[in-house]
Amino acid sequence: MADxxxxxxxxxxxxxxxxxxLAKKGHSVLTVERGKRPGAKNMFGGRLYSWSLEKVFPEFWKEAPVEREVTREVLGFLHGDRGIEIRLSTRPESRSFTLLRAKFDQWLAERAEDAGAEVVPGFKVEGPLIRDGRVVGVVAEGEEEMESEVVVAADGALSxxxxxxxxxxxxxxxxxxxxxxEVIELPKEVIEDRFGLADGEGAAQLYVGDLTEGVVGGGFLYTNRESVSLGVVMRIGSLASKAGEISTSMWEATERFKSHPMIRRYVEGGKLVEYSAHMIPETQFMRGVRLYTDGMVVVGDAAGFCVNYGVTVRGMDxxxxxxxxAAEAVHGALERGDTSANSLGEYERILSSGMLRELEAARRAVGLMEDERLYTSIPRMAVRTLEHLFLVNGRPKESLYSFLRREMSEEGISLISALMLGWRALRSL
Ligand SMILES: Cc1cc2nc3c(=O)[nH]c(=O)nc-3n(C[C@H](O)[C@H](O)[C@H](O)COP(=O)(O)OP(=O)(O)OC[C@H]3O[C@@H](n4cnc5c(N)ncnc54)[C@H](O)[C@@H]3O)c2cc1C
Structure with missing residues (x-):
């Protein structure tokens, strides 16, 4: 009899x-977490799209510790000390909230406890306990073995x-x-004034350009109630391919981003209260990852269910x-008294009719976002073209057509390759 x-x-x-x-269905559930408390070791950029959590906790934002509802999207291009920001008011059907993981993860874990799960923080698992080729539990630090009918691996990107x-x-x-x-503390009124937000409204702002020196990635700003989350994401493969050519480290890129005149005005005078770094899995769910075996299923980042669009990451939803x-499949398997791979395979069948299709579509967009020109030539040209359009200095101006031809030639972009990039974007996004 398992524990x-x-x-x-x-x-x-x-x-x-x-x-x-699973606890709500009446199963005995032990949840182990290596952090001192749930959320203690976790970080992310800043926003949760609500569609999936709403299925579990309708209108969760009324009681969960969310920071602000995102009502403003900003896409920014940075070049030198100049920049462009494109602003969009969000649509209600794409609802999302900014949050801080230390508070939010704790709240979610408390919901599991309320339902009857035993949540044990400060407990690090070394690996699965495997007997006769079947997962029958976990091995904790100190070789302690604990048995269960099913193990759910929800141990994040490095799983x-x-x-x-x-x-x-x-x-x-x-x-x-x-x-x-970095989490930078500022008074609520200052945040609302600088970002042009009303009480409770939030902004999600993404930037590409010089800050990453051509490495695939970019910077982000998310407004919380009384702080701003500011950070940088970079692809490790792209960073490594430029080793020796550029000076960019994560720390330098973050500093460069923070001190850009367009970004500095949002956060100046604020107090740095937190600094963290974390790995982001690329879409390896497409690369031979299996989601279940006898006695075990894998969920979340551990299964690679995370999409990195270059500058913005989506994985919480x-x-x-x-x-x-997974809960539906594991419940079914426990009810049938059959927790073999074949029975737990129901998990993948459920995902195949929905989420896996969305992830497959996301893969096309991810492919497009790997094009380095999106982080170099395009932001540079966007800033310079707008500067040209708004230039008034009492002298005759070069036509936009001739300006763009010259810019494209300086950036080494031919008309054909620009059209092909546009065509790829139309098919991928
Ligand atoms: C810089 C950055 C920005 C991001 N921005 C966003 C964003 O804005 N929006 C979004 O939706 N997603 C974002 N993500 C992705 C998002 O954070 C993840 O997709 C999400 O956290 C995955 O949830 P999870 O529960 O699968 O894994 P995690 O949140 O990583 O949780 C795994 C848990 O397992 C615990 N654990 C690990 N190993 C063990 C062990 N051996 N024993 C016991 N416990 C263990 C960890 O401590 C952790 O609490 C971002 C990620 C990063 C790194």
Whole structure:
């Protein structure tokens, strides 16, 4: 007889949601988390799209510790000390909230506890406990063994659980991006004034350009209630390919971003209260990752359900959606008394009819976003073209056509390659 019906490794959004749903169904659930408390070790840029969590907790934002509802999207191009910002008011059907993980993950884990899950922080799992080729529990630090009918690996981007159970290959640097983030405290009124927001409204602002020196990636700003999350994301493979050519480290890129005149005005005078860095899995769910085996399923970042669009990352909503699917499949398997791979395969079948299709579509956009010109030539040309359009100095101006031809030739972009990039964008986005 196993110690628990289910052991969940990791109390991030995926782990807490699967724990909540399975405990609510009456299963005995142990959720172990290596951090001192859920959320203590977790960071992300700043926004959660609400569609998947709403299925579990309708209107969760009324009680969950969210910071602000995103009502403004900004896309920015930076070049030298100049820049362009394109602003968009968000649509209600694409609802999202900014949040801070330390508070939010704790809240989600408490919901799992309320439902009856036993959440144990400060507990690091070494790997799956495997007998006769089947996962039958986990091995904790100090060789302690704990058994369960099913293990849910929700241990994030580096997932030793998935790797040691043979569900995913050993990953290389090309499978990851890295993100660094600062949380800068400012009074609520100052944030609302600088970003032009009303009470409760929030902004999500993404920037590409010089700050990454041609490395695929960019900077972000998210407004919280009384702080701003500011950070930089860069692809590790792209960063490594430029080693020796450029000076950019995560820290330097963050400093360069923060001190750009367009960005500095948002955060100056603020107090730095947190600095963190974290790995981001690239879309390796497409690269031979299996989602289940006898006695175990893998959810969230551990399964690679995270999309890095170059500058913006989306993984929280996928982590939650995969947890919902896993809970349904694990519940069914426990009810049938059959937790074999064949029975747990229901998990993938549920995902195939929805989320996996969306991730497949996202892969095309990710492919487009790997084009380095989007982080170099395009921001430069966008800034210079607008400067040209607004130039008034009492002298006759070069026509826009001749200006653009000259710019494109300086950037080494032919008309054909510009049209091809446009065509790829139309097909991918
Ligand atoms: C810089 C950056 C910016 C991002 N921005 C966004 C964004 O704006 N929006 C968005 O949707 N997504 C964003 N993401 C992605 C998002 O953070 C992840 O997709 C999401 O956190 C995945 O949730 P998860 O529960 O699968 O994993 P995680 O949140 O990583 O949780 C895994 C948990 O497992 C625990 N754990 C790990 N190993 C063990 C072990 N051996 N034993 C016990 N516990 C263990 C960890 O401590 C952690 O609590 C960003 C990521 C980064 C790095």
């Amino acid at each position: 628990f019906d289910v052991i969940v490794v990791g109390a991030g959004p995926a782990g807490s949601v699967v724990s909540y749903l 030793f659980m998935a790797e040691r159970a043979g569900l995913r290959p050993k990953l290389s640097k090309d499978d990851f991006a890295v993100g660094a983030k 996928f982590a939650i959606e995969s947890a919902i699917a």
